[in-house]
Amino acid sequence: MILGNPWGLLALLGIPLVIFIHLFRRRFAPLPVSTLFLWDIPDITKHSGTRREKLRKSTSLFAEILALCAIAWYLSDPHLSQTQQARHILIVLDSRVSMQAEHQDGTSSREQIINALHQYCAGLTEHDRLTLISSGKQARLLNNTAEPAAKALAHLSTWRCNQAWHELSSAYDLAHKLVRENKQNEYLVCTDRIDRNKPDHFSALYRGEPTVHTGLTHISWPHSNSAIYLHGINSSDERKRTLLIQKKNGQIIARMPVFFPTHSRCSFQIPLDAIPKDCAEIHCRLDGPDPLTYDDSVSALRPEARTIRIAIDPTLRTLQAVEQGFACQDDVLLLDSVTEDTQAADIFIGDAPINEGTWNLRLQSGSADACIGPFLQRHGHPLVRDIDCTGVLWAGGQQGVNANSIIISGNSTLLRDVSSRQNKGQFELYCDLKRSTLSSHPAWPSLCSNIVSARRATLAGLHTHTLPCGEELFTHLPYGEQDITLIAPDGSRSQFRANALGEIHIDGLEQSGLWNIEIEGQAWRSFTTHHLDPRLSDVSNCITKDDLSAMQAVSTVERHRSPLEHLLPCLLAAVCAAAAWGAYSREQRS
């Protein structure tokens, strides 16, 4: 027999209390009289001087003791059968994509974990309970908490190992939150590698193999369109493999031999001239056998061009410095104000009607006296980053402007920001370029570059089109747009709203594959995510072993009492209490 709540036996402390009361309570019923002095009562002197009398074995005494025993029985929850003991094991399952790695026998780490769990759980009783937790950035349950073992193991089929690199700590935390209060619980983590963050009270089933392999760990295709950069890892001796570059339809565009040095990481480039210009998406794959295939291939999307279109007021075209200052910038297109629609410009140089979304740099002479730099510059403003105006003869300037808008000032305001909440990127440059030496100073192209860079940072579109799973994506919506719909590779949809600056930070990109963004039902942009991570590809600390030292196999007691088990002791206690009361009343009357 075992007790579900041994503390319930404290109720038995009432028995000595009952005996104590019976020792000292009055033996006879009280009778009020007025003639006590007429009764011939012998005066018995007690040698000890106490009022304690010999304990009378009365019916009320036994009934009260029996009632206390019944209460102690109910509170202590005795279990007559050993099989009512039950264990509760919380199992954390590693859901990272590295669990797909195939061992030499052809089975993956995931399959081996499932087999190992079935073997282990074969030794559990029908009363034992399991809780399965799948790891991830946000750990989740695979089954209802504390399900019978057989029923819980059936949910293993829903365990998917397709997540990017993440720590298992969120799963550990979830396991701790799910435990039953004041009960003993056991914890088990199933993974392919040693986790240094594993709590000591967690046991572990490791099913990993430190195999020799090569794989890709990162890919980036920058906007500069200079090349596609790949990173790889090698856990063996030096090895040569062939990198296949394919179109989306599988057509091989190019083959590149890649060399992986011994036990090290490496990087290589794919020149863009190897990629047809009409190819928006490529697929890179390392050809040849490899035990871990999940890091042998990756897709990348061609980044969209982020050309800044600049229109210059025709009256300012005569100032060569203006045109040259902007023409020398990367990825800039100067619009011909005569033949092209300058309304579509990203930056307009000169006085012009304000178009929504167009940045504007107004050039004005100003009336202030000339001055020589260096000048005071607003620290941290993107327009004055890395600008040194030392030696610049600045003719022009404006007096009496709002100090909050000043970006550069000398003896007067030289450059100021007149942007509003509704209209960003409005600047006024007070400088007579003909009389100043600004346009022939290095500060001038730097200033132009900063304007272009600042504008490019606010261009609508994605800042990257290929990124690892779990990384945050930053996007800027077109002027006037606020809401987007994000479609995941599995087809699920989410809504996002931009902030006041038209920016959206998208996180939670856990699936790998192609994502699409729609604005008002219309396709707008796409990007792709991948699982590549050097931590996933590094299998040096993968092992296969069982560490069950923390599994104490100590059971707790199932508190599933039948209605009869509830009713019987309570009924007995009530009957005994009533009998005690009746006996006491009778004793008092007699």
Place this chain on the structure above:
Amino acid sequence: MPTWNHRSVAEAATRLRLAVDPRRQRQGNGYRLGSGAGNSLEFHDYRSYVSGDDPRLIDWGVYARSDQLVLRRHRQEISPRLEVFYDASASMALTAEKESFAATLCALILSLAQQDGTRASLWLCDNYAKPIRSGQWIPALQQQQSSGTAGLLSTFSELGHGSERILITDGLYSQGGPALVKHIGHGAGTLCCIQVLTQSEIQPQYSGGKRLEDVEGGFREIVIDDRMLDRYQQRFSRHQAAWQEALRGRGVGLITCVVEEGFQTALKNLLKAGVVSNAQ
């Protein structure tokens, strides 16, 4: 607080009166005969003639028979006070019936006194003796709560010398009747005791283990059997005999009224004892 049937008391008061000395004729300075010599018509005793005595008081018949000059003395006429001592100790409230019965008897005595025109006073004795003014007797009786123990043994102020005193009590004092009679009867003309008892006090019928708790304090646990009851009866009889002996010569003595026998039986006992008489 005791309650009683005012109608029964009033009805009894119409047909009863406080008993007077039957040798007294009628009016005078007083309406009762005193114990000393006075000017009433009732013969008191003879005294030898001494020079200076009133010769009109010489009993010439005695002289004719014995050649001795003696004076004939007559009893004095007095108007004595009636003082009622009501025991309001806790034992008098052993049961509500006992308390009401005692208060009824006290109310009757006071009503008769008022009817007679007697100068009466009431003393309520619980923890101490409280004099109650005339006109406040009935409210005081109705509101009194029997408690305390030693009121009858406390000091009384302004007791009338030679007064007629009636003690209404259960007489259950461990010190015994003589001590109480001596204390209350000092300076009294007459003293009688109307004893109010319950049947269980006279003849208890208990048996088995009991925890006897005296209402005036103290307790004992005993097992009551026939022997215990016999011993109780003996002690009770001795106690009663002591009361009677103490009251002998002071008046009509001890009149025991049993609560369970009822008010009418109590009146018969009082009539029989001579405390009250019929009003014809």
